[in-house]
Amino acid sequence: MSKKDNFIQILNEGYTSKGGSIILGGAMLDGEAISNVHVKIPLKTLNRHGLIAGATGTGKTKTIQVLSEQLSSFGIPVLMMDIKGDFSGIAKEGEEKSFVTERHQKINIPYSTSSFPVELLTLSQQNGVRLRSTISEFGPVLFSRILDLNDTQSGVISVIFKYCDDHKMPLLDLKDIKKVINYITEEGKEEIEESYGKISASTTGTILRKIIELEQQGADLFFGETSFDINDLLRFDENGKGYVNIIRLTDIQDKPKLFSTFMLSLLAEIYQQMPEKGDADQPELVLFIDEAHLIFNEASKTLLDQIETIVKLIRSKGIGVFFITQNPMDIPSGVLAQLGLKIQHALRAFTANDRKAIKMTADNYPTSEFYKTDELITSLGIGEALVTALNEKGIPTPLVASMMRAPQSRMDILTEAEITEINSKSKLVRKYNEEIDRESAYEMLTKKIISDQEEITEAQVEKENKPEPSTAEVVTKSVLKVVTSATFIRGAFGILMKILKK
Numbered sequence: 001m002s003k004k005d006n007f008i009q010i011l012n013e014g015y016t017s018k019g020g021s022i023i024l025g026g027a028m029l030d031g032e033a034i035s036n037v038h039v040k041i042p043l044k045t046l047n048r049h050g051l052i053a054g055a056t057g058t059g060k061t062k063t064i065q066v067l068s069e070q071l072s073s074f075g076i077p078v079l080m081m082d083i084k085g086d087f088s089g090i091a092k093e094g095e096e097k098s099f100v101t102e103r104h105q106k107i108n109i110p111y112s113t114s115s116f117p118v119e120l121l122t123l124s125q126q127n128g129v130r131l132r133s134t135i136s137e138f139g140p141v142l143f144s145r146i147l148d149l150n151d152t153q154s155g156v157i158s159v160i161f162k163y164c165d166d167h168k169m170p171l172l173d174l175k176d177i178k179k180v181i182n183y184i185t186e187e188g189k190e191e192i193e194e195s196y197g198k199i200s201a202s203t204t205g206t207i208l209r210k211i212i213e214l215e216q217q218g219a220d221l222f223f224g225e226t227s228f229d230i231n232d233l234l235r236f237d238e239n240g241k242g243y244v245n246i247i248r249l250t251d252i253q254d255k256p257k258l259f260s261t262f263m264l265s266l267l268a269e270i271y272q273q274m275p276e277k278g279d280a281d282q283p284e285l286v287l288f289i290d291e292a293h294l295i296f297n298e299a300s301k302t303l304l305d306q307i308e309t310i311v312k313l314i315r316s317k318g319i320g321v322f323f324i325t326q327n328p329m330d331i332p333s334g335v336l337a338q339l340g341l342k343i344q345h346a347l348r349a350f351t352a353n354d355r356k357a358i359k360m361t362a363d364n365y366p367t368s369e370f371y372k373t374d375e376l377i378t379s380l381g382i383g384e385a386l387v388t389a390l391n392e393k394g395i396p397t398p399l400v401a402s403m404m405r406a407p408q409s410r411m412d413i414l415t416e417a418e419i420t421e422i423n424s425k426s427k428l429v430r431k432y433n434e435e436i437d438r439e440s441a442y443e444m445l446t447k448k449i450i451s452d453q454e455e456i457t458e459a460q461v462e463k464e465n466k467p468e469p470s471t472a473e474v475v476t477k478s479v480l481k482v483v484t485s486a487t488f489i490r491g492a493f494g495i496l497m498k499i500l501k502k
């Protein structure tokens, strides 16, 4: 049998599967696409997560676009963290350019243009669906972790949450928690010490400083109501295509702490809200995290451990997480070990360090009798990649160089007018974009301080006159009226805490 026939046979055996599959592109041998041998990834295996790596301009973002389009067509919603803001074009039909049709002729996959249902989301004031979360929903554990607090400081945060629970005071935004911290060190000092023990002013001072640091990264926009319901990510259009939810994060690149906080809270929330799936035929949702080095670069060891744990656990909920980065070495080894699908675009060897990284990367792939992996990694063309997946039995499929198919949607960004149009039609924009600042810890404590002062004055008056109904009674009644699900939510986060401790 010739080398080529042998190659075709091994690939056909290695890449067959029973259920539905997405087609990434055509197999390549000796730099040429082999017509009709396609690289297929079973939908069933996409909750085993993945990595897309490669030097700048080698085709990573287009690969995400291709993957998202295929997933959407199968009715699988996608969530894309768009750090560079270059992903929005998926909402519009592409153009049949000659370089695209030539590529598709080589790999023998018919080409047609198409557009996909898109929802644009934002963490800041950009044009899009506002993503928010309340501090109560974060819970004391996660909130302490994002502030990088030590055990003593975390203890104080737990007391604050407990105090607010006991007094039915919702912690919605940073203004609330700052107010409580001020209160427990000043007016409420005695009350707190009596019920919860002594709290040092230097500890609360440190916590406040760290909250302000987070605030300066723009977190005040993120904390508050209306908090986002994860189920709103799982939508389909009238043709059954899964929604491609794009979180536009262009203004978060220089705010790594906010980004990793947001990522972890999102993963935790998805993990909590989604039912257990077991071994399903296809994933419920696939997440793509572009420029993933940003979450790992400045993350503390605890944060990294948590990301690793949650990535491990979230699989059983039918969620696939894909990390996209230039160099696979950017991903911590604990996370890397859990990524089943690997799509490696070209790497460039400029320095000795680059060459070392390439060697290590090549060694991490299954050995192949058809390729010299380290040499191939540096010589792949744009829109070509080395691929290995997991088959249905969880065994790595043979390494294959793939000429990726081209996106069916626009390979460029949307115009401002197009973005505005999408948002004006969005149900979610209407649902989430109204600013709400209902009565929460800040307002309640402000009232309490005033009423306490009034009580003192009244007590003095009482000596002279007959007693009147105190303002405190009135306030207590209104406090009870405030609906708070804080206790329930804390319960849920208690579960998360146990999981994270494992």
Ligand SMILES: Nc1ncnc2c1ncn2[C@@H]1O[C@H](COP(=O)(O)OP(=O)(O)OP(=O)(O)O)[C@@H](O)[C@H]1O
Pocket (backbone or CB within 6 Å): 054, 055, 056, 057, 058, 059, 060, 061, 062, 063, 066, 100, 103, 382, 383, 384, 404, 405, 406, 407, 411
């Ligand atoms: N599958 C593909 N089909 C057709 N053209 C492609 C494909 N992949 C990449 N290209 C071409 O290469 C260009 C760069 O690709 P892309 O933006 O995906 O690179 P990248 O790796 O994401 O780069 P960066 O690291 O700068 O974000 C595209 O604009 C497109 O012209």
Ligand SMILES: [Mg+2]
Pocket (backbone or CB within 6 Å): 060, 061, 062, 084
């Ligand atoms: Mg890119």
